[in-house]
Amino acid sequence: MGELLTLESRDVGDVEETWHRFVPSAVLQRVDPRTFGFSWTSASLPGFSIVRYQLVASVQASIHPEDQLMACRVASRGAWIGTPRGDLNAGMPWVALDGPTTARWQEKADVRAFIFDRALAEEDARRLTGDDRFALRATTIGPSPVSRDVGSHWERVFQHAAGSLFAPTQPDSAIIEAELRRHALHTTLAAFSPAFRRALERTAQRRAAPRSVRRAIAYMEEHAHEAITIDDVAAAAGISTRGLQYAFRRSLDHTPMEYLRRQRLAGAHAEMEVGTRAPIAEIARRWGFASASRFAKHYREAYGRTPRQTLRGD
Incomplete structure (x- = not known):
């Protein structure tokens, strides 16, 4: 599923070169090569990548993504994560957006990350919320999860996505890939953005016309065999995802996902x-x-x- 990449190496240069393919701003500042070992797995879909790698070495690295939204967890007993706004809880996932983030650890770490194209993620967030003004910036999404519970949920969603996308024997399914990307983005935004959660709770179109439901049904019947998500259905119906869910409940007493x-x-x-x-x-x-x-x-x-x-x- 997607473009799968696996790599094992003892060459320090391979780490930075591989990271640059996914996060061009990644820089390794200090690496102790004496016990170095590198094991990488990633899968790439349009506008989205999932990465997991193990690095055996004492390392300091930094990233400064501008056109990307990256959610990451560095699992290491000696990890430290720092931003210009202060240190982060290294035992939890974190988000890098609009500013440098530095990670440091001793001996070894298990690093996992979701990487989204920022423009596409913002467009999807607007469809989900029905708020055409919603923007991904430091004032709407923070570097730390809103609670420990949602941070743990992000980790579980990562494991689920990795289990699906890192399995080379599974047959391709564009439908499942689209849903996994949507699930990863929704979980990341809900975990790190109180503004996104508040926007979801507001229903902009509380008086959605049945015509929107009919348009949605026609679109689903025509495109059910394709990799469409509920966000695509809502866009085709001219309504937000939240509004579409409300309209289906009111008109048909079930969700658009159930209909699809x-x-x-x-x-x-x-x-x-x-x-x-x-x-x-x-x-x-x-x-x-x-x-x-x-x-x-x-x-x-x-x-x-x-x-x-x-x-x-x-």
Whole structure:
């Protein structure tokens, strides 16, 4: 899924060269090469990268992203994270935006990061909130998570995304990739931006016309087989994501995500009805279900039989 890169090296130059591909502002300022070891894994999607690397060495490094939003965690017993506004809690994830961030650790560290194209992330944040003025800057997103609980949740979402995107044997699914990127961005913004959380709680379009719902339904029925997200559906319907969710609840008593899932189940059902030799897990993934067991559960609820029974013609 995405563009997968793995690298193992004992060459100090490989660290900075590899980091520059993802964060051009990254600089290694002090590296102790005596026990150096470097293990890197990353996956790149349009406008988004996920990175995890282990570095065995005493290191000081800095980044100063301008066109990017980067959320990171340096897991090391001796880690220190500093910004011009003060030191950060090295036991928690942090965000680098509009200013230099310096990290230092002793002996070894496990580094993990989400890296977003800033302009695209800002555009997505505006669609999510329905606020066309929302901007990603130091006044709307802070370097530290709003609480320890949401910081821990960010870590769990990272592990989930890494488990999906770092698995080279999984078949490609643009639908799942789009949802993973959306989930990573939503979690990052919710964890570090009180302004984003407040904007989500406001519903700009509380009197959404049923016409918006009809436009959304038509768009989902036409594009369910593509890598669309609820944000794309809302944009096609001319409404914010929050407004669309409210309109669906009011008009249909379920969420737009539930409707999109039904459309994708119907697509998978039609594919199996006409006959296919593809494994069920492959069909599920092609229609946006990362878990074959969850696909089977939803399918059985919708059609009263299992996917395997459908394939057998039972």
